[in-house]
Amino acid sequence: MGWQSADRLGRVLTSPLLPDDYFALLRPRWSARETTGTVVRLRRRRGDAVTVVIQPDFAWPGHVPGQYLRIGLEIDGIRHWRAYTITSDPDHPGGVVSITVKRTEGGRMSPVFAGQVQPGRRVFLGEVEGEFTLPEPLPGKVLFLSAGSGVTPIMSMVRELQRRDALDDVVHVHSARTENDMIFGTMLRRTAERAPGYRLVEVHTAEVPRFSPDDLDRHCPDWRERQAFLSGPRAMIDAVVARFDAEGLAERLHVERFQPVIGIGGGDGAGGRVRFRVSDAEAACGTGVSILVGGERAGVKLPFGCRMGICRTCVGRLRDGAVRDLRTGAVETADGQMVRTCISAPEGDVEIDL
Amino acid sequence: MPARPATPYDPANPLYALGEEQLAGIAREFDALHDEVFGDLGEVDARYIRNMITFHRRLALLSRAVLLFSRYKPAWVLGAAGLGVAKVLENMEIGHNVMHGQWDWMNDPTIHSSTWDWDTASPAAAWKHSHNYVHHTYTNVIGKDNDVGYEIMRIDARQPWKPAYLLQPFYNLLLTAFFEWGVAVHDLDFEKIRTGRKPKKQVWDEVKAIGVKARRQVVKDYLVYAVRAAVQHRAAAQAVGFGAAHDPAAGIPRRCPAAQARPVRGAGRGQGGEAAAARGGARVPVNPARCPATSGGDHRLPRPSGPRRRWERDGPALPVVRVPVNGEPVAAAGPPGAGLGRTAPSGKRCVMRSTIMCSFGVAVRFAVVAFAAGVLVGSAAGTDVPDRAHACVSDSSPRCPGSPTPDVWTS
Numbered sequence: 001m002g003w004q005s006a007d008r009l010g011r012v013l014t015s016p017l018l019p020d021d022y023f024a025l026l027r028p029r030w031s032a033r034e035t036t037g038t039v040v041r042l043r044r045r046r047g048d049a050v051t052v053v054i055q056p057d058f059a060w061p062g063h064v065p066g067q068y069l070r071i072g073l074e075i076d077g078i079r080h081w082r083a084y085t086i087t088s089d090p091d092h093p094g095g096v097v098s099i100t101v102k103r104t105e106g107g108r109m110s111p112v113f114a115g116q117v118q119p120g121r122r123v124f125l126g127e128v129e130g131e132f133t134l135p136e137p138l139p140g141k142v143l144f145l146s147a148g149s150g151v152t153p154i155m156s157m158v159r160e161l162q163r164r165d166a167l168d169d170v171v172h173v174h175s176a177r178t179e180n181d182m183i184f185g186t187m188l189r190r191t192a193e194r195a196p197g198y199r200l201v202e203v204h205t206a207e208v209p210r211f212s213p214d215d216l217d218r219h220c221p222d223w224r225e226r227q228a229f230l231s232g233p234r235a236m237i238d239a240v241v242a243r244f245d246a247e248g249l250a251e252r253l254h255v256e257r258f259q260p261v262i263g264i265g266g267g268d269g270a271g272g273r274v275r276f277r278v279s280d281a282e283a284a285c286g287t288g289v290s291i292l293v294g295g296e297r298a299g300v301k302l303p304f305g306c307r308m309g310i311c312r313t314c315v316g317r318l319r320d321g322a323v324r325d326l327r328t329g330a331v332e333t334a335d336g337q338m339v340r341t342c343i344s345a346p347e348g349d350v351e352i353d354l
Numbered sequence: 355m356p357a358r359p360a361t362p363y364d365p366a367n368p369l370y371a372l373g374e375e376q377l378a379g380i381a382r383e384f385d386a387l388h389d390e391v392f393g394d395l396g397e398v399d400a401r402y403i404r405n406m407i408t409f410h411r412r413l414a415l416l417s418r419a420v421l422l423f424s425r426y427k428p429a430w431v432l433g434a435a436g437l438g439v440a441k442v443l444e445n446m447e448i449g450h451n452v453m454h455g456q457w458d459w460m461n462d463p464t465i466h467s468s469t470w471d472w473d474t475a476s477p478a479a480a481w482k483h484s485h486n487y488v489h490h491t492y493t494n495v496i497g498k499d500n501d502v503g504y505e506i507m508r509i510d511a512r513q514p515w516k517p518a519y520l521l522q523p524f525y526n527l528l529l530t531a532f533f534e535w536g537v538a539v540h541d542l543d544f545e546k547i548r549t550g551r552k553p554k555k556q557v558w559d560e561v562k563a564i565g566v567k568a569r570r571q572v573v574k575d576y577l578v579y580a581v582r583a584a585v586q587h588r589a590a591a592q593a594v595g596f597g598a599a600h601d602p603a604a605g606i607p608r609r610c611p612a613a614q615a616r617p618v619r620g621a622g623r624g625q626g627g628e629a630a631a632a633r634g635g636a637r638v639p640v641n642p643a644r645c646p647a648t649s650g651g652d653h654r655l656p657r658p659s660g661p662r663r664r665w666e667r668d669g670p671a672l673p674v675v676r677v678p679v680n681g682e683p684v685a686a687a688g689p690p691g692a693g694l695g696r697t698a699p700s701g702k703r704c705v706m707r708s709t710i711m712c713s714f715g716v717a718v719r720f721a722v723v724a725f726a727a728g729v730l731v732g733s734a735a736g737t738d739v740p741d742r743a744h745a746c747v748s749d750s751s752p753r754c755p756g757s758p759t760p761d762v763w764t765s
Contacts, residue, residue, distance in 0.1 A: 012578055015570045016471035017411075025411055033464055077400030079461040305487035312455040313487055315468050337461060338468060 029057040039121040047181040049102040050114050062090045065156035066133040070126025081335035082109045085152035102149035132256040138166045139227035147175035147232035155184045168197040171220045175203040175211045213243035231256040272346035276354050285346050292341040309343040321350030414440040444473050456661045474534050477567040480541035
């Protein structure tokens, strides 16, 4: 009797559950239903950040520096998801993986990581995602532009270049509030001291004006010849992208976009485009038009029930973007939340598993 | 007493005297209650449902293990009782509530209405349609809500009387014994099929879905676990389980007639859900409160989107609806003390009710066991059926004299 027949028999015996559900009674991490990990270490960083070292409950499949990982954490019984850049090296000997979280005031998850999470805490791990990585073959001349916690993917790339002995001609312009506020400040300064090919330009915004694309000529005169990697707050990204576009250098710029900042206003929302990932279709929703109605108008066949938020027949997992609850006006930014399409309108562009 | 004529509007129902403003007021109170409960949900609640799920799985495993020794009567009783309790908890406190979306707030994909399937022949999707959508959108609306009498019973004076209802007490007994199968086909909506309001293709798809789920249940419960004399144990467990779960009249307030079919769809928030419930005579408050074995399945609330245990507990602020009738303000619905006002959940009543229902279940169980034993083995009830069946299997003979093949058992 092979493994497959054993599995089939197990399923028959445990239907409608899975054998896994019973294995999990003995030891939760034996369940393969979800990919989980355990926090093993926490290390404080400058700039009100903390590096969280996680031991996955499975063999780490590896990642490319610059990529991010969705991490689920249960806070007050509710599972929240956020994406964080992986700051550990891909081939870490212990098979561990780490993220670096900057505390955001009013944030849901970062204060918990920064203040409450202790070693031993269970976390849920999503997929490794992201295309903000170093191209192959490695670029010869590189310009890194980062600000605040946007330094995390850049730091991963610097380490990758260093590991592969390719830190030949790199200029890194980073903005932080003060000298002491810079996440990975010590590490990057030490690299700058030791590696002649890595030049670090720090912009301390408490003392000098904020970084603007016009400063590029001053910090790095040959920036037009370099492959540029940009990671930071939205305003900075918009400004730099505009400048590169104006100079016709768009293909040289690699950008990491953070989650859009959503205001919570009244009214019926901004509307936006919905991508239905399972149906493989798209729909445009005007102001106050629910995802369900918008989808139906576009000819997408969607599950629905009461159409007033009662029955949850219509729920789908929101993969990207944010939705507004048309009844309350509350906006939910979503990383894997289940939303009721009949009462949710897109707030900007969204993607949903339906 | 002759049935009152079915009218789309019942002027005798004081709830119809409610003005728009009062309805909006009810909606506001419900919203406030909803926000209060949801604002307070947390770690403790999450732990509750996880512990409940773990408890159910352990109990089911343990009971199956005990049943291995069922040739000894105490083990047989203990195992069957344990399996029965596990079944009740799985169906009522876990399955019903999770598939209702009461635990969706945790955002845990493994305890979520969209992924959960329960240990009964009814496919999850079908139940969610007939219950979450039909029953909770058109709560107690006769002709719309098939939970009012499950299409086969008359439990409200407004339902037109048919002679077949004279036999109701008897087939209600039968339904109790075979409740799982009743629930399984419930969403087919025979009335709709009969009147041709449901496309044939859809009916066929639903029948297929039921077939797939039913096959899994039958294979597991009546074939694999019935390698020994499990038919009896299973019947026992089921009878115990559904004896407690089954109560077709629950939640229909005696003094608050169910509404006639009327369009409630399309009504907005406040005018729709809550008002429909009020007009339909929903019994909002609590009767067998805090009793996990009943899942709160007889609370006919339009939007029970939070965990049962929270909207039952200590009922601080269920809206009190007062409608002036002849100048006198009266409680709008339900018998005194159990109307739309606050009700202190009575632990005693819960226990009493469960006991009655469970004893009922046990009585049916013995009837079923006796019947099955009589038919299958051709001997009187109370013989050594389990032992003989056990002996047959341990002899590994495919068929013992006088005992049926497994195929016969499953039919």
